[in-house]
Amino acid sequence: xxxxxxxxxxxxxxxxxxxxxxxxxxxxxxxxxxxxxxxxxxxxxxxxxxxxxxxxxxxxxxxxxxxxxxxxx
Amino acid sequence: xxxxxxxxxxxxxxxxxxxxxxxxxxxxxxxxxxxxxxxxxxxxxxxxxxxxxxxxxxxxxxxxxxxxxxxxxxxxxxxxxxxxxxxxxxxxxxxxxxxxxxxxxxxxxxxxxxxxxxxxxxxxxxxxxxxxx
Numbered sequence: 036x037x038x039x040x041x042x043x044x045x046x047x048x049x050x051x052x053x054x055x056x057x058x059x060x061x062x063x064x065x066x067x068x069x070x071x072x073x074x075x076x077x078x079x080x081x082x083x084x085x086x087x088x089x090x091x092x093x094x095x096x097x098x099x100x101x102x103x104x105x106x107x108x
Numbered sequence: 109x110x111x112x113x114x115x116x117x118x119x120x121x122x123x124x125x126x127x128x129x130x131x132x133x134x135x136x137x138x139x140x141x142x143x144x145x146x147x148x149x150x151x152x153x154x155x156x157x158x159x160x161x162x163x164x165x166x167x168x169x170x171x172x173x174x175x176x177x178x179x180x181x182x183x184x185x186x187x188x189x190x191x192x193x194x195x196x197x198x199x200x201x202x203x204x205x206x207x208x209x210x211x212x213x214x215x216x217x218x219x220x221x222x223x224x225x226x227x228x229x230x231x232x233x234x235x236x237x238x239x240x241x
Contacts, residue, residue, distance in 0.1 A: 070162045072170040094177030094184040097154025101127040101197040
């Protein structure tokens, strides 16, 4: 009985540890920009591409500007 | 509805939106939830540059209507309707569709009244004109 309980606990701990490792490895979301057009189409640019780099910089500037004032309040 | 009132309603309705600014295509700020004018201008400037670069990403004549930039610590949204634009910042991982809906509603609510509601010019009364003759 005790061995069985230990086995179940070990199995559960293993699954938990595995999910943490997987999340840390693959779960990190990358910065991205989604652009919607008047014809209904959408393009998504993920951080690392040349288009995303030029779009993410003004977005970061905008977020910084808004947050700086919020923190001063 | 007044621009400031529409923005106040926006931040009251949407808890995910942290700050918002309404501005024109020429960059002039119409109103903002930020207390600092310089910060409102900087937010509008960043949003305008984001939209300008997004416009340049395609050369087939289509126009960008809305942009979402998802960053690690928050998001930036820009919505355009004609010559009027709204930019907003939100917490990370917001409900994107809801934020866009609220921003569009704010843009429409704060739109200037149509010309049809202007008082009509009074026509001279015919009788008075006849009396003078």
